[in-house]
Amino acid sequence: MSTAIDIDLHREGPGGLETEEMTLNMGPQHPSTHGVLRFVVKADGEVMRRAIPDIGYLHRSIEKIAEKVGYHGFMPYTDRVDYVSAMQCNQGWAMACEKLAGIEVPRRGEYCRVIACEFGRIASHLISVGATSMDIGAITPFTHAIREREYINDILEELCGARLTFNYMRIGGCAWDLPPGFARRAIAYLDRFEPLIDEYNELISFNKIYVERLANVAPVSRERAIAWNLVGPNLRGSGVPYDVRRDVPYSAYPDFEFDVPFGTGERGTLGDCYDRYMVRMREMKESCRILRQAIEGIPPGPVVAKVPRTFKPAAGAVYTRVEGSRGDMGWFVVSDGTAFPARVHIRTGSFAAMAAIEELSQGLMIADLVAVIASLDIVAPEVDR
Amino acid sequence: MEAERIHGLLREKFGNAIEQGVGAGDWPVVTVDGASLAGIGRLLRDDPSLDFDCLSNLSGVDRKNDDLIEVWYHLFSYGKRHQVALRATTPRPDPVLPTVSHLWPIADWLERECWDLLGVRFVEHPDLRRLLMPEDWVGHPLRKDFVEPDEYHGISTRRESLLKL
Numbered sequence: 001m002s003t004a005i006d007i008d009l010h011r012e013g014p015g016g017l018e019t020e021e022m023t024l025n026m027g028p029q030h031p032s033t034h035g036v037l038r039f040v041v042k043a044d045g046e047v048m049r050r051a052i053p054d055i056g057y058l059h060r061s062i063e064k065i066a067e068k069v070g071y072h073g074f075m076p077y078t079d080r081v082d083y084v085s086a087m088q089c090n091q092g093w094a095m096a097c098e099k100l101a102g103i104e105v106p107r108r109g110e111y112c113r114v115i116a117c118e119f120g121r122i123a124s125h126l127i128s129v130g131a132t133s134m135d136i137g138a139i140t141p142f143t144h145a146i147r148e149r150e151y152i153n154d155i156l157e158e159l160c161g162a163r164l165t166f167n168y169m170r171i172g173g174c175a176w177d178l179p180p181g182f183a184r185r186a187i188a189y190l191d192r193f194e195p196l197i198d199e200y201n202e203l204i205s206f207n208k209i210y211v212e213r214l215a216n217v218a219p220v221s222r223e224r225a226i227a228w229n230l231v232g233p234n235l236r237g238s239g240v241p242y243d244v245r246r247d248v249p250y251s252a253y254p255d256f257e258f259d260v261p262f263g264t265g266e267r268g269t270l271g272d273c274y275d276r277y278m279v280r281m282r283e284m285k286e287s288c289r290i291l292r293q294a295i296e297g298i299p300p301g302p303v304v305a306k307v308p309r310t311f312k313p314a315a316g317a318v319y320t321r322v323e324g325s326r327g328d329m330g331w332f333v334v335s336d337g338t339a340f341p342a343r344v345h346i347r348t349g350s351f352a353a354m355a356a357i358e359e360l361s362q363g364l365m366i367a368d369l370v371a372v373i374a375s376l377d378i379v380a381p382e383v384d385r
Numbered sequence: 386m387e388a389e390r391i392h393g394l395l396r397e398k399f400g401n402a403i404e405q406g407v408g409a410g411d412w413p414v415v416t417v418d419g420a421s422l423a424g425i426g427r428l429l430r431d432d433p434s435l436d437f438d439c440l441s442n443l444s445g446v447d448r449k450n451d452d453l454i455e456v457w458y459h460l461f462s463y464g465k466r467h468q469v470a471l472r473a474t475t476p477r478p479d480p481v482l483p484t485v486s487h488l489w490p491i492a493d494w495l496e497r498e499c500w501d502l503l504g505v506r507f508v509e510h511p512d513l514r515r516l517l518m519p520e521d522w523v524g525h526p527l528r529k530d531f532v533e534p535d536e537y538h539g540i541s542t543r544r545e546s547l548l549k550l
Contacts, residue, residue, distance in 0.1 A: 056517040063502075064526060226438045226463055229491040242463060319412050319442065319459050319470065332444045332457065343527075345444035347495075355494040384517055 019044060026369070028057045037354070037380045043366055051361035051369055053354050059384040066344035071097050071171060071311040074344070079165035081346055082382040084127055085325035087113075087120035087156075090169035092322040092346075095250065096331040097171040099320055100313035109173030109303040110252040114294045115186070116159060116168055118287040122193070123152040124325035125280045125287075132277055132374040133204050136213045141204050148196060151189055158182065171311060173304030183295050190288050197284055205281060214277055215268030218360045218372045225271065228356040231349045232327015233283065234376055237263040237276030244323035256293045258286045273375035280377070312339050326350050326377055350382040386434065386467050388413030394435070398428060412459060412470040419456075419473040423483040429460060429469075430488050436464045440489035443496065445503040447477070449529040454480040454505055475505065484510040502527040 022045075027038035036057040042049040062081055066074045078093040079086035091113055098105065105113075130145030153163040158179055160168035168175055204210045220230065225238035235242060241262040245253045261282035263275030315337040321330050326349035334343040353376040360372055388407045392415055395403045402421040408414025417425055429437040442459040458471040475482055484507040486492040496507040497516040504525035507513060515522065524531055533542055 056515075056519070059517040061526065223438075227490050229439055229441065229489070240463060247466070317414075317446075317457070318410065319457075321441075328441075330442045330459065332442055332459070334446050342448075343444070343446045345442070347442040347444075351494065352491055355491055359490075 021049060024366070026051075027054075037378070037383065039357075039369065041361075041366060041369070046365050046367075048361050048364050048366055048369065050358055053357050055354060055380075055383050057384065058381045060381075062385045063344050063346065066341055068340070070340050071313075072309070074341075075170065076165065076167045079167055080381065081385055082324065082326065082329075082348065082350075082379055083164055084379050085120045085124035086164065086166050087117045087168065088322055088324035088329060090166060091117055091251070092320060092324070092329050092331045094169045094171050095322060096318055096320045096333040097311070097313065099318045100316060100333060100335050101171075101307075101311070103172050103305055103307060105173050105251075106302045106305055107252070107299045108177070108301040109305070111294050111298040112174045112178060112303050113169060114252045114256075115178070115291060115298075116156065116166070116174070118291045118294070119152050119156055119186075120166075121325045122284050122287050123149045123156075125284050126152075128280055128325075128374070128377040129200070129204075129277060132214075132371070133210065135370040135374040136210070138204060138210065141200065144196075144200065144203070148193060151193075155182075155186060155189060158185075170304055170307070172307040173302070175304070177303045178298070183298075186291065186295055190291060194285070194288050197281065201281060205278065211267050211274060213368075213371060214274035214375065215272055217273045217368050218364060218375070219269035220271040220356070220360065222271070224356075224359075228359075229352040230327070230356060230376075231329075231352060232323065232325070233279040234276055234327060234349065234353055236261065237279045237375075238271035239263050239265075239275075244321050244328050248321060250320075250322065252294065253290075255297065256290045258290050261286065273371050276375045276377075310339055312337065324349060326353075326379065326382060346385055348382040348385070350376075350378045350380070353378050354383045386465060388415075388469060391415070391429075391435065391467070391469055394432070395425060395428070399425060408470075408472075410470075412468055414470045414472055416472045416474075419475050419482045422471075422473055423485060423488075425471070426458075426485045426488045434465075436462045437469070438463055440485070440492055440495070441468075443492060443499060445499040445505055445527070447503060447527060447529050448474075449477065452477045454503060456482055456499065456505060458485070480505040481508060482506075483508050486510055501525070504528065 022043045024041040024043055026041055028036045038054040040052045062077055065077055078089040081089045126145040126149045130142040134142040157163045160166045220238045222238050222240055225235050239262055241260045243260040246260055261279050263271055263279055267274045313335045315335055317334045319332045321328050330347035332345040333341055336342040392407050399421050402418035404416040429435050437460040439461045441461045444457045446455040448455055453474045454477050455474050461468045486496055496510055499505050500513050501515040501518050502525055
């Protein structure tokens with residue numbers, strides 16, 4: 001004999017539908033988590049109460065290694081801090097050392113750095129926007145983005161012999177000058193690439209489904225973005241037009257004209273995933289502008305200053321910031337006067353973005369978590385170092 | 386605001402908790418007494434003429450020869466576009482500093498990192514757990530006298546040099 005189960009489906013709690021918090025594990029090997037990182041998701045049905053990031057899976061003790069290998073020897077390791085855009089890491093480390101020792105980089109060296117970094121930025125943003133579309137379910141745009149990035153890898157390979165971990169810069173300048181014919185090929189690539197940005201915009205950025213998945217999702221107010229120390233495109237997405245390249249000018253950036261795109265809440269709320277995404281799309285255009293000016297105006301001369309092989313800066317501490325692809329990257333270097341740094345600390349954009357996720361994820365659908373990770377452009381090795 | 390004026394304002398409020406003199410550099414260095422750090426931080430953040438809304442960085446440095454741990458706070462103001470670095474020291478055998486995570490939320494993770502790698506205890510931090518190292522790790526790896534253990538859960542951390550094989 002069967003007894004009817006007397007449950008009122010429209011009422012929660014005793015006598016009604018019992019709900020309880022569910023703990024889900026996401027990662028560390030989830031394909032759309034941008035590297036090895038893990039979230040412990042506390043969910044009520046499909047709605048997250050919060051997602052707690054658990055990091056450290058890619059901690060390679062890069063900062064400890066710096067204390068063991070010396071100033072020149074650390075350069076290849078900086079590539080591994082953020083392997084999606086290694087050029088800016090190279091530059092951050094080089095600039096910190098140059099500031100410690102008071103070395104001036106030749107103008108041509110600075111221009112070479114800008115050219116390398118801006119190509120790196122386009123490559124990194126391509127990965128970011130491509131991965132954003134893939135994470136929320138559109139596979140094809142990713143292949144388009146990767147195709148263009150491959151060309152940039154070719155260009156950078158020509159410059160320094162490596163496609164990903166460049167080790168291109170040196171304390172005092174760059175390792176190599178531009179190879180013959182580089183300017184022509186770089187301009188030819190830009191001529192090809194710039195119209196493609198508009199094509200991507202038509203393909204995905206203005207696509208209704210795409211917009212719906214990103215607009216109004218996880219908005220970050222201006223105040224919260226600053227309090228969480230979000231930097232780079234994430235900060236600009238929240239409507240703060242701050243760019244280290246323009247506001248704390250370094251290297252050859254004061255020579256170039258470029259705009260700093262920032263979010264306006266064009267499709268929804270200010271600082272939502274769509275704003276962060278669009279800032280990256282627009283920044284690629286600005287990078288093209290900088291590249292054209294740099295390639296055209298590159299001065300003659302040496303690319304590297306004379307720096308002693310045994311590099312022993314005077315005791316002291318410096319904190320330098322460069323605009324990496326994931327924003328303001330801080331390099332804190334302490335010298336005790338020996339050939340080995342006493343302490344190196346790298347404050348990265350992804351670290352702050354990751355820390356903010358716990359607050360951002362509250363009340364979101366589980367499916368939107370990947371959209372948030374992608375729009376914050378989190379790269380796991382940069383979080384853990 | 387210029388570094389000297391920031392320093393003057395802090396001296397006025399906190400007296401000898403702020404050391405005399407401002408360190409040169411693009412991030413002027415103000416050396417402060419660790420015990421007053423939370424109050425100093427609150428003034429720096431909330432005073433409208435200072436308006437330090439962003440903690441850009443927090444780094445610990447092991448100064449073994451002086452038996453000290455140094456913690457640096459790099460503060461930046463987006464509104465005023467000025468910057469300052471605070472330096473606080475704490476005794477190396479038992480490093481303790483008040484937390485600033487209630488002032489700048491990013492300090493939550495930065496302090497956890499500093500605890501994890503250098504062993505600085507941040508009093509009243511809401512959740513001072515290891516951040517990068519495994520939870521059951523022993524010791525703080527960025528200490529100068531840290532000795533890597535021979536093994537971790539049966540996984541050896543040593544191997545024969547390739548040249549000797």
